[in-house]
Amino acid sequence: MQFMLPLDIPPLPKPIAYTDNILLTGSCFTEHIADRLQQSKFRVLSNPHGILFNPLSVASSLDGYLDGKLYQQEDLFNLNELWNSWDHHTRFSNTDAAAALTGINASQAEAADFITKADWVIITLGSAFQYYLKETGKPVANNHRAPAQWFEKKLLITEEIIIALGNTIQRLFDINPFVQIMMTISPVRHIRDGVIDNNRSKARLLEAVHTLCAQFEKAYYFPAYELVIDVLRDHRFFDIDLVHPNFAATSYVWEQFVKSCIAPPAQEAMQHVQEIVTARSHRTRFPDTAAHKKFKESYAGKTKALMEKHPFLDLGKELQYFT
Numbered sequence: 001m002q003f004m005l006p007l008d009i010p011p012l013p014k015p016i017a018y019t020d021n022i023l024l025t026g027s028c029f030t031e032h033i034a035d036r037l038q039q040s041k042f043r044v045l046s047n048p049h050g051i052l053f054n055p056l057s058v059a060s061s062l063d064g065y066l067d068g069k070l071y072q073q074e075d076l077f078n079l080n081e082l083w084n085s086w087d088h089h090t091r092f093s094n095t096d097a098a099a100a101l102t103g104i105n106a107s108q109a110e111a112a113d114f115i116t117k118a119d120w121v122i123i124t125l126g127s128a129f130q131y132y133l134k135e136t137g138k139p140v141a142n143n144h145r146a147p148a149q150w151f152e153k154k155l156l157i158t159e160e161i162i163i164a165l166g167n168t169i170q171r172l173f174d175i176n177p178f179v180q181i182m183m184t185i186s187p188v189r190h191i192r193d194g195v196i197d198n199n200r201s202k203a204r205l206l207e208a209v210h211t212l213c214a215q216f217e218k219a220y221y222f223p224a225y226e227l228v229i230d231v232l233r234d235h236r237f238f239d240i241d242l243v244h245p246n247f248a249a250t251s252y253v254w255e256q257f258v259k260s261c262i263a264p265p266a267q268e269a270m271q272h273v274q275e276i277v278t279a280r281s282h283r284t285r286f287p288d289t290a291a292h293k294k295f296k297e298s299y300a301g302k303t304k305a306l307m308e309k310h311p312f313l314d315l316g317k318e319l320q321y322f323t
Contacts, residue, residue, distance in 0.1 A: 007231050009260040012220060014180065017263045018042060019312050020119035023111070025061060027053050027126030029186035029224065032250045033257065039277060040270045041313050045118075048111035049141065050089020053126035053190075055156065055208065057141035059164040060087065062121070065111040066171055071104050073097055079146055086133070086140040093144065118179050121172065123165075124224070125209065126186040128156045128201040129193055155201060161208035162215075169216055181219040182261070183209045187228035187253075189243045222261060227253050272306050273313065280318045296322045 016022065024034045024046045034046035049061040063069075064087075076083045076097055083097040084090065085104055092107070094100035115121070131140050131151045143151065169181060185205050190198045202225065213219045228237065228245050235242055237249040245253070258267060279299045284292045300322035303315050 005231050005233075007223060007226060009223060009256060011260050012180075015263040016042070016120060016261055016266065018266045018269060018310065021045075021114060021117055022120045022122065023048075023114055023118045024122045024124070025049070025052060026058055026122075026124035027051060027186040027188065029126070029184075029188055029245075029250075030122070030124040033122065033124075033254070036254050039274075041273050041277075041315065045111060045114045047089070048107045048114075049087065050091045052089070052141050054128065054130050054141070055125050055161045055205070056130055056139050056164050057087070058123055058125065059168040060139070061141075062115070062168045062172065064108065065115045066168075066175055068108075068112045070108055071101060073101055076100060079144055082144075084142075084144045086138060086142070086144075089142055090144055115172070116176055118176060120180050120182060122182045122184070124184050124186050125205045126188060127190045127193070127198075128161065128204040128208075129190070129197075130154050130156050155197070156204065158204045158207050158211075161204060162211050165208065166212055166215060169212065169219065173216070173218070179218070181216065182222055183213060183219060184222045185209060185225035187225045187245055187249075191243050222257065224253050224257075227256055269306075269310055269313070272302070273315070276303050276306065276315060276318050280321050 018041075021043045022037060022045070024030045024037075024044065025048070028051050030047060031051065034044055037044045038046070048065070049057075052058050052061060071085065071087075075087075076085055078084075078097075082090075082093040082095060083100040084093045085100070088104060092100060092104050094103065131143060131153055132138065133140060134150060134152050140151070172179060172181075185202060189195070190201065193201060206225070209221060213221045228249050232249055232252065237246060237252075238244065239246045258270070262270070276299060279295075282295075284295075286292060300319065303319045303322055307313055307315050307319070
């Protein structure tokens, strides 16, 4: 008997290799993939603006990297004893305005440099709902727990999404003609919008993304949304909030990502990297025993051998621990 819908994911024409630079941006699901890539020692820059949910904020952030944009103190506002940016996640907020600005601009500068040499930009969209400040009409990426009456909420139409992201992607190809784009939709349901409006939102994102992938030759779609919503399709694959995919679900999506998006030689190396990273995380109660010293010597040898075979792997911290 067949208990799951089959989903054929075509392999990428030029899959991700260990030597690739990978910029990831978008919703919290982006961070699940970024964390797994980082654990496997890929070259990753994840969410330089922090988590972004809507396509206009994603497009604006990428435009800022392409422009080399730096923020000024007048771009910040004070709320709840914190200095915040309407364009950034709360992880950049700080009680000190100068410290907040320093963190934001350090991330901006790193992303501006990285995007020009990126081999992949992976975009995960979460919601087609956009919030605007009523006072100025400015679109915001994060509400920072400001009063609801400060904002106007709007469900973007599909054409708005296509135009905003399309213009940004074209600019990216103009500046970095060798980059490839991967687009995906977060399977996290935005239940605060209501089930019906969440589905309307996801539908607009899906249509926009597929239009963009048809428009640009080097833009591809990875079906993370369908893998969770249509293939797994069971509340046991969600956290207790029934909204966020749990560890089993994200692990399944990661497995499918590796199969269809990672180059076979890199997949082979990943297995050895994972063994070493897992060994590095091992904590013993008796570090002075001969058995533990032998364990570390063994993995020091394995780490050196893997680094010699794959010089591009950064296993310096692991080697330092074992030696």
